[in-house]
Amino acid sequence: MIRRILMENVGVVINDFTSIGDSQFEKVNRKKASFLKRDAKLLKVGATGKVHTIDKQLDDTEKVTYSVHYTYFIKHGNHYYLEEEVESRKAVYYGGVIYEDVEEPIPAMEPGVDEEEYEGGERLEYRYDRHAAVQYAEKWWNSYNPAYKKFENDCTNFISQCLLAGDAPMRGYPTKGKGWWMRNQSWSYSWTVAHSLRQYIPNSSVGLRGKLVESPDKLKLGDVICYDFEGDGRFDHTTIVTGRDADGMPLVNAHTYNCRMRYWNYEDSTAYTPNIKYKFLTIMDDR
Numbered sequence: 001m002i003r004r005i006l007m008e009n010v011g012v013v014i015n016d017f018t019s020i021g022d023s024q025f026e027k028v029n030r031k032k033a034s035f036l037k038r039d040a041k042l043l044k045v046g047a048t049g050k051v052h053t054i055d056k057q058l059d060d061t062e063k064v065t066y067s068v069h070y071t072y073f074i075k076h077g078n079h080y081y082l083e084e085e086v087e088s089r090k091a092v093y094y095g096g097v098i099y100e101d102v103e104e105p106i107p108a109m110e111p112g113v114d115e116e117e118y119e120g121g122e123r124l125e126y127r128y129d130r131h132a133a134v135q136y137a138e139k140w141w142n143s144y145n146p147a148y149k150k151f152e153n154d155c156t157n158f159i160s161q162c163l164l165a166g167d168a169p170m171r172g173y174p175t176k177g178k179g180w181w182m183r184n185q186s187w188s189y190s191w192t193v194a195h196s197l198r199q200y201i202p203n204s205s206v207g208l209r210g211k212l213v214e215s216p217d218k219l220k221l222g223d224v225i226c227y228d229f230e231g232d233g234r235f236d237h238t239t240i241v242t243g244r245d246a247d248g249m250p251l252v253n254a255h256t257y258n259c260r261m262r263y264w265n266y267e268d269s270t271a272y273t274p275n276i277k278y279k280f281l282t283i284m285d286d287r
Helices: 002-010 026-038 130-140 155-165 194-203
Strands: 012-014 041-056 062-076 079-094 097-103 209-213 224-228 237-244 250-254 259-263 277-284
Touching (some): 026 041, 026 062, 130 155, 130 237, 155 194, 155 237, 155 250, 194 209, 194 224, 194 237, 194 277, 237 259
Antiparallel strands (some): 012 041, 041 062, 062 079, 079 097, 209 277, 224 237, 224 277, 250 259
């Protein structure tokens, strides 16, 4: 019964956007507003649901956790592309009626630390393989490589994996507050914490490193964007550039709320606030 109700509510393909109600398709309407600012057109939306857990309560209500996989077919100038996103939700059902249906909040981040320089004896010279980093981001955007630990807040762990796939060298083991590494079921703060990676990349002088650029159009494929949603100085989220729209602006892949080819500014996200701040990091190597 729960699965049938879920599919009736989210197992749809939407073509006529004029009939979409704000409460029923809030996410789609946020997308529409974002696309209008870019003069992009949302041609079709698909949404499929998957139930993960059903917990029957003593009062006969059922608490359900599920995910919705959205696909957005977009036309921007002469450029067509497919954006995808997976949203985690929880709902309460009773007698075949949905009484609550909300998006799961983003899990809290570890506090992390600011980067301390560390030279060490690891391999430091490298050439960043942007193509390999993007390939990894495309392969694993909606799944989890079993070679790595999965985190509840997985965005920076995923970006670190992408950078490593691009041949960026780890360094600093075993000190958690130094370098950038994952090894023997342990890891540095910079590997998993958004704020720490944002501090590490522009402050590192060897191995994985980068520089801040002033605007997103300066980024290349395989570069990194850091997000401070509240504008309080602590960065909450990290993405990797995997494509460009018709204006040359970045499209990104990310974990936690898994997505691919999403427009870089996250204005359509429930985490977005008017105080949001970004840092744009282009990766440097030894070429």
